[in-house]
Amino acid sequence: MGTVNSMNDIATHSVGARLEFSNIRKSFGNTVSVEADNLTIEPGSLTVLLGRSGCGKTTLLNLAAGLDFPDHGSVSYDNQILQGPAPATALIFQTHNLFPWMTAEENVAFPLRNQGMAKSDAQEHARQYLKQVGLESFSGHKPSQLSGGMRQRIALARTIATKPRLLLLDEPFSALDMQTRRMMQRYLLSVWNDSAATILMITHDLHEALMLADRIALMASSPRGHIAEIMDIELTRPRNPEDPAFRAIQQQLDRFLEHETLLAEHDPTLESTDQQK
Numbered sequence: 001m002g003t004v005n006s007m008n009d010i011a012t013h014s015v016g017a018r019l020e021f022s023n024i025r026k027s028f029g030n031t032v033s034v035e036a037d038n039l040t041i042e043p044g045s046l047t048v049l050l051g052r053s054g055c056g057k058t059t060l061l062n063l064a065a066g067l068d069f070p071d072h073g074s075v076s077y078d079n080q081i082l083q084g085p086a087p088a089t090a091l092i093f094q095t096h097n098l099f100p101w102m103t104a105e106e107n108v109a110f111p112l113r114n115q116g117m118a119k120s121d122a123q124e125h126a127r128q129y130l131k132q133v134g135l136e137s138f139s140g141h142k143p144s145q146l147s148g149g150m151r152q153r154i155a156l157a158r159t160i161a162t163k164p165r166l167l168l169l170d171e172p173f174s175a176l177d178m179q180t181r182r183m184m185q186r187y188l189l190s191v192w193n194d195s196a197a198t199i200l201m202i203t204h205d206l207h208e209a210l211m212l213a214d215r216i217a218l219m220a221s222s223p224r225g226h227i228a229e230i231m232d233i234e235l236t237r238p239r240n241p242e243d244p245a246f247r248a249i250q251q252q253l254d255r256f257l258e259h260e261t262l263l264a265e266h267d268p269t270l271e272s273t274d275q276q277k
C-alpha cells in the first residue's frame with residue numbers, strides 16, 4: 001500500500017523528489033543483489049528499470065523507498081541520506097493490497113482521511129479518482145466483488161489521490177489485460193504530466209517501457225544489479241509504436257535482454273539464485 005508520511009504531503013507538493021544512489025551495494029547472504037556506482041533520478045523524471053528476472057530491480061526499488069538499506073554506499077532523497085521510509089513516497093506492486101472489508105470508495109478515501117481530510121471531502125476526492133480510472137459506478141463495491149484488474153486500478157487511484165512526490169511502481173500493470181493496461185499507461189502519463197511527481201518503475205514489457213519512459217536504466221545480472229547503461233528516450237509524445245525510431249530502440253532493448261538471458265544460461269549461479277525466489 002502507498003504510504004505518505006505527513007499530513008502536509010497531500011496536494012501541496014508540486015515538485016518531484018530527487019533520488020541519488022551512490023556506490024551502493026546490497027547483499028543477501030552471499031548473493032549480491034544490487035551494485036550500482038551512481039544513478040541519479042531527477043525530479044519529475046519518469047525512469048524505467050529494465051533487466052531480466054532476478055537482476056535486482058525490486059531490491060533497488062526497496063532501497064529507494066527506504067524500506068531497506070544498502071550495506072555500502074547511500075541513497076539520498078532531495079540530497080538527504082535516507083535513514084527510514086522515504087517521505088511523500090508511494091509504492092505500488094503487482095498485487096493491490098486493498099482492505100477487503102472496505103468499499104472501493106472507502107479504500108481510496110482511507111489515506112486521505114489519515115492525512116486529515118474531512119470525511120465528505122475525502123469521499124468526494126475518492127469518487128473523482130475512481131472516475132479517472134473508469135470505476136465511478138463501482139464505488140460501493142468491495143474488492144472481492146471486483147476483477148483483479150479493477151482492484152489494481154483502485155489501488156492506483158488510491159495512491160495517486162495522495163499526490164506522492166515519488167511514485168515507485170513494481171510491475172503495476174503486469175496482471176492486467178492488454179486493453180486495461182494501455183488505459184492505465186495513459187492514466188499514469190496524465191498523472192505524471194499534471195503532478196510533476198518523480199516516477200521510478202519496473203516493467204518487463206518493452207512496449208510499456210518505451211511508451212512511458214524518458215529514461216531507461218538497463219540493469220545487468222552479472223555483476224548482479226549493475227547499471228549497464230542509461231538511455232535517454234527522446235521520442236516525441238504521444239509515442240507511436242509504428243515509428244521506426246520507436247522500433248529501433250525496442251530492438252536494441254530486446255537485444256540487451258536476449259544477451260542477458262544467454263549470459264544467465266551459461267552462469268548456473270544466476271539461474272539457481274532466481275529459482276530460490
Ligand SMILES: Nc1ncnc2c1ncn2[C@@H]1O[C@H](COP(=O)(O)OP(=O)(O)OP(=O)(O)O)[C@@H](O)[C@H]1O
Pocket residue numbers: 028031032033051052053054055056057058059060273274276277
Ligand atoms: N530478502 C531476500 N533474501 C534473500 N535474497 C534476496 C532477497 N531479496 C532479493 N534477493 C535476491 O536478490 C536478487 C535480486 O532480487 P530482486 O527481487 O531484486 O530481482 P528482480 O530483478 O526484481 O527480479 P524479478 O524481475 O523476478 O522481480 C535475487 O537473486 C534474489 O533471490
